[in-house]
Amino acid sequence: MQNLKRSMNRLQAMELFVSAVREGSFSAAGRRVGLSPASVSRYIGELEAQLGVQLLNRSTRHLGLTDAGKIFFQRTEQVLHGIEDAEAAALALQTAPRGTLRVHSRTLFGIKVLSPLIPGFQKLYPELKVELRLSERRPQLREDEFDVDFQIQAAKDPALMQRRLLRSERILVASPDYVARMPKLREPEDITRHNCLTYWMGPDDVVWKFMHRNRLREIVVPSSFSSNNGVVLCDLAAGGHGIALLDDYTVADELKSGRLRRLLPGFRVTNSTFDEGMYATFLQSSYLPEKIRVFVDYMAEHVPKQVKRSAR
Amino acid sequence: MQNLKRSMNRLQAMELFVSAVREGSFSAAGRRVGLSPASVSRYIGELEAQLGVQLLNRSTRHLGLTDAGKIFFQRTEQVLHGIEDAEAAALALQTAPRGTLRVHSRTLFGIKVLSPLIPGFQKLYPELKVELRLSERRPQLREDEFDVDFQIQAAKDPALMQRRLLRSERILVASPDYVARMPKLREPEDITRHNCLTYWMGPDDVVWKFMHRNRLREIVVPSSFSSNNGVVLCDLAAGGHGIALLDDYTVADELKSGRLRRLLPGFRVTNSTFDEGMYATFLQSSYLPEKIRVFVDYMAEHVPKQVKRSAR
DNA sequence: ATCGATCTTTTCAGATTCTGCAAAGGACAT
DNA sequence: ATGTCCTTTGCAGAATCTGAAAAGATCGAT
Numbered sequence: 286m287q288n289l290k291r292s293m294n295r296l297q298a299m300e301l302f303v304s305a306v307r308e309g310s311f312s313a314a315g316r317r318v319g320l321s322p323a324s325v326s327r328y329i330g331e332l333e334a335q336l337g338v339q340l341l342n343r344s345t346r347h348l349g350l351t352d353a354g355k356i357f358f359q360r361t362e363q364v365l366h367g368i369e370d371a372e373a374a375a376l377a378l379q380t381a382p383r384g385t386l387r388v389h390s391r392t393l394f395g396i397k398v399l400s401p402l403i404p405g406f407q408k409l410y411p412e413l414k415v416e417l418r419l420s421e422r423r424p425q426l427r428e429d430e431f432d433v434d435f436q437i438q439a440a441k442d443p444a445l446m447q448r449r450l451l452r453s454e455r456i457l458v459a460s461p462d463y464v465a466r467m468p469k470l471r472e473p474e475d476i477t478r479h480n481c482l483t484y485w486m487g488p489d490d491v492v493w494k495f496m497h498r499n500r501l502r503e504i505v506v507p508s509s510f511s512s513n514n515g516v517v518l519c520d521l522a523a524g525g526h527g528i529a530l531l532d533d534y535t536v537a538d539e540l541k542s543g544r545l546r547r548l549l550p551g552f553r554v555t556n557s558t559f560d561e562g563m564y565a566t567f568l569q570s571s572y573l574p575e576k577i578r579v580f581v582d583y584m585a586e587h588v589p590k591q592v593k594r595s596a597r
Numbered sequence: 598m599q600n601l602k603r604s605m606n607r608l609q610a611m612e613l614f615v616s617a618v619r620e621g622s623f624s625a626a627g628r629r630v631g632l633s634p635a636s637v638s639r640y641i642g643e644l645e646a647q648l649g650v651q652l653l654n655r656s657t658r659h660l661g662l663t664d665a666g667k668i669f670f671q672r673t674e675q676v677l678h679g680i681e682d683a684e685a686a687a688l689a690l691q692t693a694p695r696g697t698l699r700v701h702s703r704t705l706f707g708i709k710v711l712s713p714l715i716p717g718f719q720k721l722y723p724e725l726k727v728e729l730r731l732s733e734r735r736p737q738l739r740e741d742e743f744d745v746d747f748q749i750q751a752a753k754d755p756a757l758m759q760r761r762l763l764r765s766e767r768i769l770v771a772s773p774d775y776v777a778r779m780p781k782l783r784e785p786e787d788i789t790r791h792n793c794l795t796y797w798m799g800p801d802d803v804v805w806k807f808m809h810r811n812r813l814r815e816i817v818v819p820s821s822f823s824s825n826n827g828v829v830l831c832d833l834a835a836g837g838h839g840i841a842l843l844d845d846y847t848v849a850d851e852l853k854s855g856r857l858r859r860l861l862p863g864f865r866v867t868n869s870t871f872d873e874g875m876y877a878t879f880l881q882s883s884y885l886p887e888k889i890r891v892f893v894d895y896m897a898e899h900v901p902k903q904v905k906r907s908a909r
Numbered sequence: 910a911t912c913g914a915t916c917t918t919t920t921c922a923g924a925t926t927c928t929g930c931a932a933a934g935g936a937c938a939t
Numbered sequence: 940a941t942g943t944c945c946t947t948t949g950c951a952g953a954a955t956c957t958g959a960a961a962a963g964a965t966c967g968a969t
Contacts, residue, residue, distance in 0.1 A: 288631040289609055291927065291954060296608035297601055299680075312916060318601040321958050326917060336684055338691040339884040342739050345916040345965045349739055351886065352697070353690040360683030367679055368611075371672030375650045378665040603925060603956065624945060633929050638946060655946065658936055 296368075298332040299361045301325050302340065306358050310348055377574045385414040386576050390435040393515035393535050394563065395419035398591050399435070399584075406583045413576055421513040426568050432577050434566045437532075438558065446573075447564040448581050450588040453532045455555045457548040458540070462525040470548050473502045480527035482518050483508040484556060493530060496553040519545075530556055534592040563588065608680075610644040611673045613637050614652065618670050621660055694888045697726045702747040705827035705847050706875065707731040710903050711747070711896075718895045725888055733825040738880050744889050746878045749844075750870065759876040760893050762900040766845045767867045769860040770852070774837040782860050785814045792839035794830050795820040796868060805842060808865040831857075842868055846904040875900065 304314035311325040333340050340354035350358060390399055395417060403415055424431055426445065440447050457470075468478060473495035483491045483506060491511070495502045510527070512518055519536055522529035523544045539545035553559055565581045567573075616626035623637040645652050652666035662670060690696055702711055707729060715727055736743055738757065752759050769782075780790060785807040795803045795818060803823070807814045822839070824830055831848055834841035835856045851857035865871055877893045879885075 289612065290631045292606070292609060293955085294604070294606050294608070295680075296606070297604060300601065310916065320602055322917065323919080323959085324957060326919090327956090330918085333883065336687055336691075337884055338687045339882045339886070340687065342880060343917065344739060345963095347740060347965095349742065353687040353886065356690060357683055357687035360679065360686055364676055364679040364683060367672065367676040368607075371669055371676060372648055374672055375648055375652065375665040375669035378650075378663075378668060605926085622945065634946070635930085635948080636928060638948090639927090642947085656936070658945070 293331055293335070294328075295332070295335075298328040300365065301328045302332060303358060303361050303365060305329060305341075305348065306350065306354075373574060385416060386433070386580055387416045387418070387431045388433045388435075388580070389418045389420070389424050389429075389431045391421055391437070391515065392419045393519070393532075394435055396516065397535055398563075398588060402584065402587050402591055405587070406580065409583070410576075410579060413579075426566070432567060432574075433580060436564050436566045437561050439560075439564065440566055444569050445566055446569045447566045448585055450563045450565055450585055451534070451592055452562040453534060454553065455530050455561075456533050456536070456550075457528055457530055457554055458522055458536055458545040459528045459548055460523055460525040460544060461546055463522075463527065464546055464548070473504055473549065473552065476504055476528070477507060479507075480510075481506045481508050482521050482527045482529040483511040484515070484518060484530065485511040485513040486556065491556065494555050494559075495549070496559060497551060530554055532561075537592075605643055605647070606640075607644070607647075610640040612677060613640045614644060615670065615673050615677060617641060617653075617660060618662065618666075623660075690886070691884060692887050693724075694722045694891045695724045696888055697728060698745070698888050698892055699728045699730070699743045700745045700747075700892070701730045701732070701736050701741075701743045703733055703749075703827070704731045705831070705844075706747055708828065709847055710875075710900060714896065714899050714903055717899070718892065721895070722888075722891060725892075738878070744879060744886075745892060748876050748878045749873050751872075751876065752878055756881050757878055758881045759878045760897055762875045762877055762897055763846070763904055764874040766865065767842050767873070768845050768848070768862075769840055769842055769866055770834055770848055770857040771840045771860055772835055772837040772856060773858055775834075775839065776858055776860070785816055785861065785864065788816055788840070789819060792822075793818045793820050794833050794839045794841040795823040796827070796830060796842065797823040797825045798868065803868065806867050806871070807861070808871060809863055842866055844873075849904075 301314055301318070301320070304317055305311050305325060308314045308317060311329065312322040314320075315322050315325040329341065336357075338353045338357070339351050340357055342349035342351060388399075396419070399417065403417065407413065407415060418431075423436070424434055426432075426434055435450075436447075437453070439449075459467075467480075468475065470476065470479070473493075476493065481491070481493075491506045491508050492503050493506050495504065510521065515531060515535060518529045519531060519539065521527065522531075523539055528548065536545055540547065555561070565584055567577050567581065613626055613630070613632075616629055617623050617637060620626045620629060623641065624634040626632075627634050627637040641653065648669075650665045650669070651663050652669055654661035654663060700711075708731070711729065715729065719725065719727060730743075735748070736746055738744075738746055747762075748759075749765070751761075771779075780787070782788065782791070785805075788805065793803070793805075803818045803820050804815050805818050807816065822833065827843060827847055830841045831843060831851065833839065834843075835851055840860065848857055852859065867873070877896055879889050879893065
């Protein structure tokens with residue numbers, strides 16, 4: 286153990302080195318962490334001086350790694366992850382969950398199910414701040430720095446862990462007004478003569494799948510309107526503009542009030558897979574931070590009740 | 598990646614934490630690394646504050662780890678070892694001749710001089726892989742990621758360093774058969790009545806320069822054939838097709854065997870500059886990797902011998 | 910060929926962190 | 940009760956860190 290009196294901030298140098306390699310220049314790295322290019326240049330130069338190793342070949346347009354630089358980069362990335370893990374592990378063993386919980390969900394589920402539950406959760410854990418972000422875009426948990434994302438499908442990525450909160454079904458719905466003035470729907474194929482409000486999943490044809498007594502029928506659906514937002518589809522359907530395919534619990538209120546009717550109730554319907562639900566999704570970790578554990582536990586207990594309550 | 602401006606020396610804090618746990622007190626840790634107990638106390642306090650985790654239970658006689666402290670200690674020890682490993686690995690690649698050596702040379706020099714020397718070099722350094730690339734194109738050492746290039750001229754670029762391996766002369770040669778059936782060459786100007794096999798240097802006229810007793814004569818040379826490849830020029834000259842201007846050591850065997858004759862031996866001849874040779878060229882570096890140093894040293898020792906041997 | 914944009918490096922002066930000393934208080938052993 | 944060793948906190952001086960400015964390099968666009 287050598288003398289540590291007034292030693293250079295080596296960890297900062299390592300972080301800057303990794304950032305410079307990733308971003309491709311000292312200036313870009315500096316912009317990222319709030320330092321000037323001059324500071325970045327000095328740190329990395331000092332790192333090389335202390336090591337006695339040239340890590341980078343510099344030019345104004347190209348940053349090249351030496352062979353020694355390559356191995357040092359790989360090892361240093363691992364070290365930085367190790368530090369994050371050490372901190373996360375220590376924090377996870379705290380008895381009181383604290384800090385900020387960053388949560389993501391689709392808009393409709395966030396509005397209808399999650400947001401009514403947040404106040405009750407925060408009453409239990411007042412030291413925990415919650416950021417709830419809603420969008421139709423599927424985030425990257427690590428890169429976008431979310432603690433929990435609510436996803437409708439089981440995750441394939443081994444780096445993710447999930448807790449299933451509920452099963453869901455998709456159902457066809459339309460307003461009574463629309464049902465009265467359009468031809469009756471008896472078979473799935475009748476759907477082609479209707480105005481379908483579809484969920485936007487890409488530039489391909491929209492296919493709705495109908496399952497009845499283990500017989501599957503796939504219908505290419507004409508779509509005069511599509512959106513990636515469930516609230517919009519729900520509102521247009523209730524407004525009498527066509528037929529929408531939506532998750533059952535998200536239209537429970539409209540069904541109860543009679544603003545929407547279910548169509549073809551004898552069929553299971555989906556635009557992707559039949560086996561769907563709602564999963565609380567978080568990064569795999571040796572020690573799950575307490576704040577995530579308590580949040581997921583709370584939602585596992587309360588989401589099914591919330592969904593039932595709004596379906597009554 | 599968070600703001601790094603004036604961030605606390607986290608690595609030092611981690612090192613002090615580990616040392617305090619091992620030594621059993623802040624004071625003992627401080628004695629070990631040359632810091633006062635007050636400094637150690639402040640670092641560890643700051644570490645806990647930033648983590649939001651209590652790591653140690655302090656008393657004047659006993660330092661106790663919390664549960665969070667225990668896991669943080671284990672992980673931090675690993676991190677510190679990881680840093681040592683990263684540094685050792687980078688230094689090892691710098692100081693030990695290992696890894697891959699990427700070498701470039703012109704074709705003729707590569708075939709005649711370099712490639713016979715590579716096995717001897719690799720016997721000395723078996724852990725070093727060598728990639729030898731031959732071409733007539735002048736590479737960019739940094740962008741093309743070559744460690745060493747053999748160039749015939751002194752470099753003007755300050756980013757490059759060179760070691761001169763040998764001096765060379767260019768000489769006029771032709772086969773005995775060609776000499777017997779063509780008019781005798783007495784003066785440089787006689788060259789215009791001969792078939793010249795020229796080295797392709799661009800679309801301009803080819804000029805051969807003759808120096809005798811400080812008198813320079815520049816002759817525009819008729820060229821029925823040109824190539825950027827010395828092997829080709831050598832073969833055509835030996836086949837009796839004309840006169841070629843080639844580096845002395847590259848035609849030593851042909852001169853010895855009588856397949857080629859030297860012409861106008863009283864003149865120094867060149868198609869560019871008279872002061873040429875062969876330079877091992879590599880990127881300027883504060884810390885020259887060992888693999889480059891041993892390679893250049895080996896070639897500096899053996900190339901002159903190899904050239905003499907083939908000139909005998 | 911010129912210009913503009915972006916880059917790295919070095920120097921300088923001001924801002925901020927780091928440092929030991931001193932003081933205060935605590936926990937033992939003798 | 941005393942001595943030894945310990946941790947913590949405030950203070951003032953020492954050292955590091957920082958961006959701005961200047962200089963030079965390298966491209967791409969015109």
